[in-house]
Amino acid sequence: MNCFRVLPILILTTLTTFAQAPKEPNSAKPVPPAVVKSFDPAAIDKSADPCTDFYQYACGSWTKSNPIPSDQTRWMRSFVQVNERNRYLLWQELDTAAAHPTSALEKQYGNFFAACMDTDLIEKKGLEPLQPVFKQIDALKDAHKLASLVGELEAEGSTVTIFNFGVEQDDKDSTKQIAAIGQSGLSLPDRDYYLVDNARFQEIRKQYIAHVTKMFTLGGDAPEKAAREAAAVLEIETALAKASTSRTDLRDPANRYHIYTVADLQKLTPEFDYPLYFKDIKVRSFETLNVATPDFFKGLEELIAKEPIDSWKAYFRWHTLHSVASDLPKAFFDENFAFFGQTLAGQKEPTPRWKRCTSMTDGALGEAVGQDWVKKNFPPAAKASMDQLVASLEKSLGDDIQTLPWMTDATKKAAEEKLALIRNKIGYPEKWRSYEALKVERGDLLGNLRRSSVFENDWNLDHLGKPVDEKEWGMTPPTVNAYYDPSFNDINFPAGILQPPFFDFSVDPAVNFGGIGVVIGHEMTHGFDDEGSQYDGHGNLREWQTAEDRKAFTERTDCVANEYSGFEAVPAQGDQPALKLNGKLTLGENTADNGGLRIAYKALLETLAAQGKSVNDQIGGYTEAQRYFLGFAQVWCENKTEQTARQEVLTNPHSPGRWRVNGTVQNFDQFGKAFGCKQGQPMLPAHSCRVW
Numbered sequence: 001m002n003c004f005r006v007l008p009i010l011i012l013t014t015l016t017t018f019a020q021a022p023k024e025p026n027s028a029k030p031v032p033p034a035v036v037k038s039f040d041p042a043a044i045d046k047s048a049d050p051c052t053d054f055y056q057y058a059c060g061s062w063t064k065s066n067p068i069p070s071d072q073t074r075w076m077r078s079f080v081q082v083n084e085r086n087r088y089l090l091w092q093e094l095d096t097a098a099a100h101p102t103s104a105l106e107k108q109y110g111n112f113f114a115a116c117m118d119t120d121l122i123e124k125k126g127l128e129p130l131q132p133v134f135k136q137i138d139a140l141k142d143a144h145k146l147a148s149l150v151g152e153l154e155a156e157g158s159t160v161t162i163f164n165f166g167v168e169q170d171d172k173d174s175t176k177q178i179a180a181i182g183q184s185g186l187s188l189p190d191r192d193y194y195l196v197d198n199a200r201f202q203e204i205r206k207q208y209i210a211h212v213t214k215m216f217t218l219g220g221d222a223p224e225k226a227a228r229e230a231a232a233v234l235e236i237e238t239a240l241a242k243a244s245t246s247r248t249d250l251r252d253p254a255n256r257y258h259i260y261t262v263a264d265l266q267k268l269t270p271e272f273d274y275p276l277y278f279k280d281i282k283v284r285s286f287e288t289l290n291v292a293t294p295d296f297f298k299g300l301e302e303l304i305a306k307e308p309i310d311s312w313k314a315y316f317r318w319h320t321l322h323s324v325a326s327d328l329p330k331a332f333f334d335e336n337f338a339f340f341g342q343t344l345a346g347q348k349e350p351t352p353r354w355k356r357c358t359s360m361t362d363g364a365l366g367e368a369v370g371q372d373w374v375k376k377n378f379p380p381a382a383k384a385s386m387d388q389l390v391a392s393l394e395k396s397l398g399d400d401i402q403t404l405p406w407m408t409d410a411t412k413k414a415a416e417e418k419l420a421l422i423r424n425k426i427g428y429p430e431k432w433r434s435y436e437a438l439k440v441e442r443g444d445l446l447g448n449l450r451r452s453s454v455f456e457n458d459w460n461l462d463h464l465g466k467p468v469d470e471k472e473w474g475m476t477p478p479t480v481n482a483y484y485d486p487s488f489n490d491i492n493f494p495a496g497i498l499q500p501p502f503f504d505f506s507v508d509p510a511v512n513f514g515g516i517g518v519v520i521g522h523e524m525t526h527g528f529d530d531e532g533s534q535y536d537g538h539g540n541l542r543e544w545q546t547a548e549d550r551k552a553f554t555e556r557t558d559c560v561a562n563e564y565s566g567f568e569a570v571p572a573q574g575d576q577p578a579l580k581l582n583g584k585l586t587l588g589e590n591t592a593d594n595g596g597l598r599i600a601y602k603a604l605l606e607t608l609a610a611q612g613k614s615v616n617d618q619i620g621g622y623t624e625a626q627r628y629f630l631g632f633a634q635v636w637c638e639n640k641t642e643q644t645a646r647q648e649v650l651t652n653p654h655s656p657g658r659w660r661v662n663g664t665v666q667n668f669d670q671f672g673k674a675f676g677c678k679q680g681q682p683m684l685p686a687h688s689c690r691v692w
């Protein structure tokens, strides 16, 4: 797994925010969410014109009658609702295991869950579990000892740090696993929150300072001291933000791949004793590593030289409190939710505790709980159907490559070679991870989290220098998501997504191709988007297109980037201006959406032809083609809070649902044909963009 690459996934992985509700009685039993319909005529807004605004047509009635529940920041007809259901099914498993475990695994994850649910004990313990960490921080005498503090904290399972360090596949030799280090240390969602000087971010920074101050006072500091500490935290994080590379720039592999010797890394930050840090975290010795963001480590040198030792102590104390704020007593929890949940994300009420504890257990012991989850919730027939669907999409992408007007034969051949090498992982791992080394105690939530962090770190660091295990997964089985990994050159579909509305045995193929078919096509196209196309079929960063083809490719991706930069992501509201999409940040995902829609349609045509049917046949008042596009669009029906929408413009590489639908259909003339649109209408423009 690559530490500094954001894997191209289908949607944001974090669907819930930083919240929990200690007040909620543990006996409040959750209600099972209904299965989502694959194709829902009732979601359609018949007053809208599909040729003017297809998203409004396909989703308008749904968005109107589905306000965001108070414990959510966004509500979607597909991902979020299916996630709610999967989490409920998982909760049932955990709740039973916590009460009556019947195996060693059940006992382990049952205890983990139970420790998380025990709010009385959390309240009773207060900050006592954090005292040893605070002592270590207080003992910091001078900045030269920072490396030793950072190393010791990490070795003991604290997630508090200034940077990320781990093991990843070498971008230029995917058979090797190397050490890598890169930027980190920010508490706000993006560097822009620290650096942009408009009224909105000034106000957020003001409220952030107030929040940090409040957390320090809750931790026992006098108000004046707490205010000084908060100012120091903002100063350090702002300097780290300035030294950080932007998300958009990090999308280019060349901007995050710089092989350094340890000695050369040391020259970037002479004040930080890297060998001592490596020794403390017990990583095997190595000579070279990937310094993903060298400027960050240069900036760190200035910062260490400049900041007084008390400022560093404040920074580490803050991160210690912040990293576990929602697992501390209610006063800390409430304060954390008020800022990170309500102010930043617009969430009205905290996520119920049972939901948070279920997700947390899935996060820590995913391949333990997942083993039992798939037995109950993933029939073998689903896997067999997926194998078939993936094969038909592969064929369709192969045919698409052959017909591309801009690609030379030499590059077509290379593209086909890469396509043939894509591996498919469906449902769950062939081989489960062992959690034997992870000690879980029923009455020790923070201890469990600390030990889990040590366990995960050790697991990651143990990869150094070892052969790559291509059977490893980056998502747990109940996850409602999918991803493509350019170093593995594989597509991954956890069991959690292989159900309605994505995939449904009971509906016609058009709806399934519009749902899971487009998802499969999306992931495959990631292998050929602006980022994925820079890796070859063996997962190595190596140009395989001719110079002429790369030029033609870039002209086409520029077209997509410019097109999406023109879309309004958030309308103006009150004194807040409208925000446009960042076409460069979202380029890979938009390319994948466009390719996915096109190749899944092609695969549908072939499937229908083999059955002696056509896209013009009607079912329930809609043609097969219309059902395909509606099935696709209804995956993306969503409502989200204004705060979350604004945050996502900066942080989310995916476009909002409206543009995942309207952006793609207006680039695909078969849509206009299916709905009888006239050339020049918004969904059938005279000029459109196409890469794949």
Ligand SMILES: [Zn+2]
Binding pocket: 008, 009, 010, 011, 522, 523, 526, 589, 592
């Ligand atoms: Zn994606």
